[in-house]
Every structure is written in C-alpha cells, then in structure tokens.
Amino acid sequence: MTRIVCAGLATVDLVYRVDRIPGVDEKAQATGFAVAAGGPATNAAVTAAALGAEVTLVTAVGRHPLGSLIRADLTSYGVQIIDAAADAGAPPPVSAITVLDATGERTIVSRNAGDLALGVPDLPDADLTLVDGHHPALAVAAARGARRLLVDAGTWRPVFSEILPHAETVAASAAFRHPAAESSDDAALAAAIGAPHVIVTHGPEPVRWFSGRRSGEVPVPPVTAVDTAGAGDVFHGALAVALADSDNSDLPDCIGFANRVAGLRVTHAGPRDWLAALPG
Structure with missing residues (x-):
C-alpha cells in the first residue's frame, strides 16, 4: 500500500451554505451547515486516504474539546494522526466558511496556527511526503526527512525558503508569489522555485507544468461547481497519490488525475459528501 505523510495545518471548519452573502450588520439564514476537520494538509490527507493510501497526518491538535472533533473526523476517514501539540490547552484553529448556493464560491474567515511552539515528533517512513508550510518546525523536519517531497505552495511563507530546496515537486497556486521571481508569469515562478518539477494551478483554467526543459499544460475538465471550498487541497491529495504511484515522466497524467478528483x-x-462518489 502507498504510504503518504501529510504535515501541516488542522482546523475545525464550520461550513455554511447561503443563498446570499450578508452585508454589513445583516444576517442570513443558512440553507445548509456542516462541521469537519479542515486545513490544506488535512483535506489532502483525507483525499489520499479515500483514494486508498495509508496516510499519516502530522499536525497540532491539542487537548481542547474542539480537538476531539478533528481526531474523530480524521479517524473515521482512515487518517492516522501524530499530534505534535498533544498537551496544548488552547483551542485549535477554527475557520468559518460561507458557500454561495448559486455559484459554489466561498468566503473564509480563519485564524491559522500562528506561532504555536511545537516539538518535532519522530516521523514515519513514507513513499511521499506533502507539506503545506504551516507549523514551520514540523514542515522543515518533514521536508528534510522526506524520501520524495511534494509542497503545497498556496501563499508565500518565509519557511518556504527552507522547504523548497528539498522539494521534488511544488504545486503552486496562481496567487503564489516567490520573492525571487523576476515577474508574475508562471515560467518565472517555476525558475524562482527551482524544484525539478513545478505545477501552477489556475482554478478552472489549464494547469501549467514545468519539468526541466519540458513544459506544458493540462486542461481542467469543465464541471458545474456547487462548492469550491477545499478544491485545491483535494487536488494536492490526489496529486500526492498519483505521484507516489508513478515517476515524474508521467507528470501530465498525474495532474490530469488530480484535476478529475478535484x-x-x-x-x-459540503466537505465530505463528495467522497461517496469516488469510484470503488
């Protein structure tokens, strides 16, 4: 069985569906509500486990009552947890996500992990490791110890300067801005990142990829979006499974697989209903 370690953020996600986004000092009645564990590495871990991988999430949860929600949700989807903040009494990060019924677009209000001091636990061996840049000490330790490293580069964080030199593959969003990039175009970003393989996602637009002197793009199949929350995280989880099961000569195929899952x-x-639609 493919073994994957995901290192990064775990949150409690409160997800509301509404038919309109309320204005200042207004209220809106939710048409739907869900609670689940969230965060980039967490959603990627759930995706990878649903696709058949043996997955361990290395994160910070703590002993606050809200942490039990995170643990229960992840356990129910087959994700093992290594909690680097097991004795912490503060609540875990919480995100309030509002999804617009008509378009599936979302707004998010969150407070991430901040500067929580963590010990670095022993990390299990894995075929591939994914890091999202949260919890810098964990991220750096996971990157240095990885057999093969996939980096989820959503937004620039200073810790990426220590992580990227270890990366085999970096999957960056179009919003990712590397301070050494000479311009904002994808080729300049790939050159600044410097990893052997760089992927740049553009939402529903084609995914660009750069691998040595080769480059190209992979189209995103058109779909009717109902809920876009966590779609990038799902892409990264599916990409991790595809990469772990192949070599990078199949990079466009791996991207195509991740596009289809996302x-x-x-x-x-909702954050979890889609899992039931995955092929058995």
Whole structure:
C-alpha cells in the first residue's frame, strides 16, 4: 500500500451554505451547515486516504474539546494522526466558511496556527511526503526527512525558503508569489522555485507544468461547481497519490488525475459528501 505523510495545518471548519452573502450588520439564514476537520494538509490527507493510501497526518491538535472533533473526523476517514501539540490547552484553529448556493464560491474567515511552539515528533517512513508550510518546525523536519517531497505552495511563507530546496515537486497556486521571481508569469515562478518539477494551478483554467526543459499544460475538465471550498487541497491529495504511484515522466497524467478528483469534489456540497462518489 502507498504510504503518504501529510504535515501541516488542522482546523475545525464550520461550513455554511447561503443563498446570499450578508452585508454589513445583516444576517442570513443558512440553507445548509456542516462541521469537519479542515486545513490544506488535512483535506489532502483525507483525499489520499479515500483514494486508498495509508496516510499519516502530522499536525497540532491539542487537548481542547474542539480537538476531539478533528481526531474523530480524521479517524473515521482512515487518517492516522501524530499530534505534535498533544498537551496544548488552547483551542485549535477554527475557520468559518460561507458557500454561495448559486455559484459554489466561498468566503473564509480563519485564524491559522500562528506561532504555536511545537516539538518535532519522530516521523514515519513514507513513499511521499506533502507539506503545506504551516507549523514551520514540523514542515522543515518533514521536508528534510522526506524520501520524495511534494509542497503545497498556496501563499508565500518565509519557511518556504527552507522547504523548497528539498522539494521534488511544488504545486503552486496562481496567487503564489516567490520573492525571487523576476515577474508574475508562471515560467518565472517555476525558475524562482527551482524544484525539478513545478505545477501552477489556475482554478478552472489549464494547469501549467514545468519539468526541466519540458513544459506544458493540462486542461481542467469543465464541471458545474456547487462548492469550491477545499478544491485545491483535494487536488494536492490526489496529486500526492498519483505521484507516489508513478515517476515524474508521467507528470501530465498525474495532474490530469488530480484535476478529475478535484472536479468531482466541486460538484458536491459540503466537505465530505463528495467522497461517496469516488469510484470503488
């Protein structure tokens, strides 16, 4: 069985569906509500486990009552947890996510992990390790110890300067800005990142990839989006499984697989309902 370690953020996600986004000092009645564990590495871990991998999430949860929600949710989806903040009494990060019924677009208010001091636990061996840049000490330790490293580069964090030199593959969003990039175009970003393989996602637009002197793009299959929350995280989890099961000569195929899984996710409302639609 493919073994994957995901190192990064775990949150409690409160997900509301509404038919309109309320204005200042207004209220809106939710048409739907869900609670689940969230965060980039966490959503990627759930995706990878649903795709058949043996997955360990290395994160910070703590002993606050809200942490039990995170643990229960992840355990129910087959994700093992290594808690680097097991004795912490503060609540874990919480995100309030509002999804617009008509378009599936979302707004998020969150407070991430901040500067929580963590010890670095022993990390299990894995075929591939994914890090999202949260919890810098964990991220750096996981990157240095990785057999093969996939980096989820959503937004620039100073810790990426220590992580990226260890990366085999970096999957960056179009919003990622590397301070050494000479311009904002994808080729300049790939050159600044300097990893052997760089992927740049553009939402529903084609995914660009750079691998040595080769480059190209992979189209994103058109779908009717119902809920886009966590779609990028799902892409990274599916990409991790595809990369772990192949070599990088198949990079466009791996991207295509991740596109299809992320496309499936956005056609279902809620953070977990889409998992039931995965092929058995």
